Amino acid sequence: MPRYEFKEGSSSKFWEITLSDNTFTTRWGRIGTDGQEKTQTFGSAAEAQKEHDKLVREKEKKGYVIEGKGDDDEGGEDDGAEAASNPELEAAILKDPDNVDAYLVYADWLQSQGDPRGELIAIQHAASQASGAEATTLKKKATALIKKHQSLLFGELADAVKEGELTAEWHLGFIRSVRMGQKDYDSERDLGELTQELLALPSARFIRGITVGMASFDGENEYGDVISAIAKAGGSKTLQDLFIGDFEYPDDTEISWTHLTDISSALKVLPNLRTLRLRGGELALGDVDLPELREFTVETGGLPLNAVKSIASAKWPKLEKLEIWFGSDNYGAEGGVEDIQPILDGQGLPNLKHLGLRNSEFTDALAQALPSAVVLPRLEKLDISMGTLTNEGAKALADHAAAFAHLKQLDVSENILEDEGQSLISKAIPHANVGNQREYEEDYRYAAVGE
Incomplete structure (x- = not known):
């Protein structure tokens, strides 16, 4: 559970938030106390993610900073763990992405190879079967495992995660959905490159949802590179939900200053889309x-x-x-x-x-x-x-x-x-x-x- 702290004058407060699927839990209070805890449930994972990001931004604007930011605790350690791959077991999941048993079989194999995703699958499956305090404990354990092995699990995306320009929802050891986008005017993040890295990431091979926020605060907000990256990567057979243009207008940019461009090449390689949402102008x-x-x-x-x-x-x-x-x-x-x-x-x-x-x-x-x-x-x-x-x-x-x-x-x-x-x-x-x-x-x- 990421912990934010605010220390100024007589104030000494903490705030924590943990996101899981369509719910998140916040805990807050004076540093040194257990504080108060609240869990909120939303209609979808996307709604929960959006409210989660909003609350984090509000806290950061008020001066809250992540505890220990800048020291060794932030990035996690991989302890020599390596990513493993079994094409045959992955094909079984791709054939039926909702088959939990296929994930559990893969978990056994991954653990035998020392890949932390095997343990993560087992923990998240156990959490889905538990309730109350047991479920909370297991979810915290999964969050800690993801943080510990952040470099392996996120690969080249790790920096974007640390900088708050990519957030991910995990399900049975793999990334279920992401939201990515530039955070502010100082960002130099290339969303085309980020998209390419995401679709090549082993942890995202069964991804279901992608939400794309601001591509650029400086100048025109243009999504052509994102579209090209999806097309060049060959798309995804598991992707079901795509939202391009998750920004606030006119606060972030005007809707007609945003260029969706020709998205036909991306649509051709996303055959299993269930929802498609586009916000912006110049669409083909x-x-x-x-x-x-x-x-x-x-x-x-x-x-x-x-x-x-x-x-x-x-x-x-x-x-x-x-x-x-x-x-x-x-x-x-x-x-x-x-x-x-x-x-x-x-x-x-x-x-x-x-x-x-x-x-x-x-x-x-x-x-x-x-x-x-x-x-x-x-x-x-x-x-x-x-x-x-x-x-x-x-x-x-x-x-x-x-x-x-x-x-x-x-x-x-x-x-x-x-x-x-x-x-x-x-x-x-x-x-x-x-x-x-x-x-x-x-x-x-x-x-x-x-x-």
């Missing part, structure tokens, strides 16, 4: 064929027409959630209702349940088209928030209220509805979310996020 997708994808989200201030057409013609038969931010034409947004007609017709989307057509400057036209959309009866949630829906569009929705009656959620928030339009929708479609409207200006209608 090419021909999308992701047979296992369940969720696709693109958050942008300006979606070019070629990307719109790629999404509309994509092959993702298992897709359940589709969320598109179109953006403003001032920042490169192109296309309209006619360009997403295949989506409205439900072509190739038999399992779609959540459709978000957000941040659009043609929301009134959407309101006219949606009541007769073939895809509408399949949906549970429809989100046309953050756009330019006016009273005219509100009337089109209200006049066809029956078409939306089956929805669990209809979101029209953050548009530019006046009181009349809000009232029309609220009366006709009581379950609609009409709150938090932006100011209406007759000659200046814009999507919520452009720059």
Whole structure:
């Protein structure tokens, strides 16, 4: 459990945090006491990781520093341990990555070779079967083992881990997911190189999730090198969750100052993706064929027409959630209702349940088209928030209220509805979310996020 301390004047405090999957435990108090302890659970490992990183940043801003930072305790020792590999046993895991028994067989072999990942598999499996104090003790033991063998387990990534620019979640002796990104303006970390090192790392050969934060605070935030590194490495057969663009806008950078670039080469070598989330501008997708994808989200201030057409013609038969931010034409947004007609017709989307057509400057036209959309009866949630829906569009929705009656959620928030339009929708479609409207200006209608 990483320990942070704050010593200033009469203050002498400590703070500790341990992350495990979708939970983390914090402990705090005066140095010399046991302090207080609290465990928080989140909806996903990514949510837990994000809150974990936020809390660490807050403590560091307040002056907390890692205990013993700069001395020998920080890096850990490998005690002569060496990484081992058994292609046959690894192939068994790759064939069925959820088969715990395959990991346990590998653990026995790794321990016989003196590879600490064997012991780590055994400890983490035992922790997953335990509860209460026993589980806590085992998780602490796993954390200590990872710290002790940090150089072996992380390889060339060890420096990035020490500097807080790569955080990892471990599962059964291997890295389950990572978040990587430059920490601040002083960082010189090359995320392309970091991605290449990650995908070549033995500890990451069964990785499930990658989240990419800021690629550069100094100048344009550009992800082309990350995409190239994924493509050159041949991708990953186990990667299921990819999020490129995990930054806060406008605090870190503007969304349209970020360049996603052409990601088609990466998508071709990630056949088992389940969720794909992209945030930024200048996106190209090419021909999308992701047979296992369940969720696709693109958050942008300006979606070019070629990307719109790629999404509309994509092959993702298992897709359940589709969320598109179109953006403003001032920042490169192109296309309209006619360009997403295949989506409205439900072509190739038999399992779609959540459709978000957000941040659009043609929301009134959407309101006219949606009541007769073939895809509408399949949906549970429809989100046309953050756009330019006016009273005219509100009337089109209200006049066809029956078409939306089956929805669990209809979101029209953050548009530019006046009181009349809000009232029309609220009366006709009581379950609609009409709150938090932006100011209406007759000659200046814009999507919520452009720059």
